[in-house]
Amino acid sequence: MGVMGSFKKFFKRLFNKKNARIGIYGPPNAGKTTLANRILRDWTGDAMGSVSHVAHETRRARRREGVTIQSNGGSISLDIIDTPGLATKIDFHEFMELGMNEAESKRRAKEATEGVIEAVKWLENLDGVILVMDATEDPYTQVNVTVIGNMEARNLPLLIVANKTDLPESSATSIREAFPQHPMVAISALEGKNIDTFYDEVAKRFG
Amino acid sequence: MDLVSEDRLAKMQPVEKIRFIIDEVKDGKILVLEKGLTPEEEATLIEMTMTQIEPDDFAGIEMESYPSQTDKSLLGKLLKKNVVRTRLTVIGPANKLKTLKKDRDMISALVSSK
Numbered sequence: 001m002g003v004m005g006s007f008k009k010f011f012k013r014l015f016n017k018k019n020a021r022i023g024i025y026g027p028p029n030a031g032k033t034t035l036a037n038r039i040l041r042d043w044t045g046d047a048m049g050s051v052s053h054v055a056h057e058t059r060r061a062r063r064r065e066g067v068t069i070q071s072n073g074g075s076i077s078l079d080i081i082d083t084p085g086l087a088t089k090i091d092f093h094e095f096m097e098l099g100m101n102e103a104e105s106k107r108r109a110k111e112a113t114e115g116v117i118e119a120v121k122w123l124e125n126l127d128g129v130i131l132v133m134d135a136t137e138d139p140y141t142q143v144n145v146t147v148i149g150n151m152e153a154r155n156l157p158l159l160i161v162a163n164k165t166d167l168p169e170s171s172a173t174s175i176r177e178a179f180p181q182h183p184m185v186a187i188s189a190l191e192g193k194n195i196d197t198f199y200d201e202v203a204k205r206f207g
Numbered sequence: 208m209d210l211v212s213e214d215r216l217a218k219m220q221p222v223e224k225i226r227f228i229i230d231e232v233k234d235g236k237i238l239v240l241e242k243g244l245t246p247e248e249e250a251t252l253i254e255m256t257m258t259q260i261e262p263d264d265f266a267g268i269e270m271e272s273y274p275s276q277t278d279k280s281l282l283g284k285l286l287k288k289n290v291v292r293t294r295l296t297v298i299g300p301a302n303k304l305k306t307l308k309k310d311r312d313m314i315s316a317l318v319s320s321k
Contacts, residue, residue, distance in 0.1 A: 088253055089267025089301035090260055106262050113257040120254040140309040142270045146253065149246025152277040153291045178311070179274070 019066060020206050021079045023122055026132035027143045028055035028085030031163040035132055035189035036062070036082035042195070043067055048082045054098050056112035058084045061122055071203035078206060083122055084115030086143040123150055128157040128206045135162040135170035135186065139178040148179060157205045160184040161198065166191045208318070213242035225252050228298055229259060232268055237299035237318060243272050244296055252298075269304040271314045272296035 024032045036048035048062050065079045090112045095105035123129075131147050133139055151158040160179060162172035165188045172186035185201045187194045209231065216224055225248065231238055244252065249272065256268050273294040297304070297316060307315040 086253065087267070088256060088270050090257070091266040091301065092262050109260070109262065113260050116257045117254050120250050123250060138309065140274075140311070142249075142272065142306075145272060145274050146246055146249040149275045149291060150250055152275065153246050153289055155289050 019077045019079045020127040021081060021125065022128045022130060022202075022206055023081045023083055023119075023126045024130045024132060025083055025086065025119065025123075025143075025147050027134070027137075027141050028087055029053070030085070030132040030134045030137075031189045032085065032132045033058050033082055035130070035161065035163065035187075036064075036080060038189045038192060038195065039067065039069070039080060040064060042199075043069055048080075054095065054100075056085055056087075056090070056108060056115065058082060059108075059111040059115035060084065061115070061118050069199055069202060071199045071207075074203065074207070076203050076207040078202075081122055081126070083119040084112065086116055086119050086147065087112070088142055090116070123147075126156065128159070130159050130161055130202070132161045132163050132189075133175050135164050135172050135175060136167050139175045144179075148182065158182050159201055159205045161189075162186040163189050165193055208237040208239065210239045211241060216240060216242065221248055221251070224248065225255050228252060229255055232298055232300050233259065233265055235300055235303065237297065237304055240296045240298070242295070243275075243293035245291055245293055246275055249296075265300070267301045268298055269301050269306060269316075270296065270298045271304075271306050271309060271316060273314070274311060 024036055026032050033049050033051050040046045040048050044067060048064060049058055051057060061084060062082045063079060066077050067080050068075050068077045090109050092105040092109035095108050096102060129147060129151050133144060160175060160182050162175040162184055164170050165172060165186045176184050183201055185198045187198050219227060228238060259265055260267050276292040277289045303319055305317045307317055
């Protein structure tokens with residue numbers, strides 16, 4: 001840690017500055033909660049929430065305060081917010097196609113809309129964002145474009161995560177090429193692949 | 208499909224703009240906004256869309272905008288707020304407009320008349 005880093009740490013302690021609030025964002029099923037669970041399991045031994053192949057499994061933002069991450073001989077303490085998947089449309093028929101009955105599908109859709117509203121509201125109260133993208137999907141989704149635009153407008157740090165690199169059809173390169181102005185790390189949150197590089201980047205961007 | 212000029216939207220307050228878009232899209236129109244929306248307006252539009260979703264009636268919107276361009280001026284750094292240059296945006300009902308392919312400078316979409 002350099003002289004500036006030591007000063008920063010000293011003043012942070014002196015004025016008891018709150019932890020940086022970092023939101024985990026992304027479209028539904030990008031692997032946000034899988035990543036949040038990975039982070040918590042690695043550093044607290046706990047988990048954030050359940051995961052599912054059905055979209056909008058996370059329909060309430062979950063917050064974990066004071067997660068201390070060790071990296072490059074130093075440590076940073078963050079408040080992590082796992083947010084519901086952002087979307088511009090939610091059609092209950094899609095849940096029915098996955099085997100849910102109509103009432104259950106409508107309830108899930110209603111809760112998902114509330115989750116999206118909550119995720120959008122959190123955007124205004126964060127110090128930085130980890131934007132999780134599914135590396136098997138087209139990176140130019142509207143959700144990705146909107147989240148990146150909001151972080152750029154507010155001049156807040158952003159780390160892009162190209163997730164699901166364990167899948168053969170994944171292409172982290174297409175994500176890097178789509179948003180070359182932001183740091184990106186390719187991982188598999190499920191398998192823990194390249195997770196140490198991810199923690200190094202988290203410390204660098206949000207520390 | 209309505210092509211909305213920059214001047215038309217510039218006369219509206221942000222909340223009016225979002226209300227106008229939602230109302231038009233719920234009426235089944237597809238809007239092409241010459242100057243697009245700011246990222247903050249896009250987020251507000253997503254939020255308001257969620258409040259309007261009704262099963263069997265309105266499933267939400269399809270929105271397609273190019274990644275915005277940011278001017279990182281010294282003033283912007285000091286105020287922690289950058290000037291964002293917005294670009295063309297297409298918005299329509301989710302059951303009528305579908306994005307086929309999108310990249311930094313090209314949007315391909317399918318419009319259905321159902």
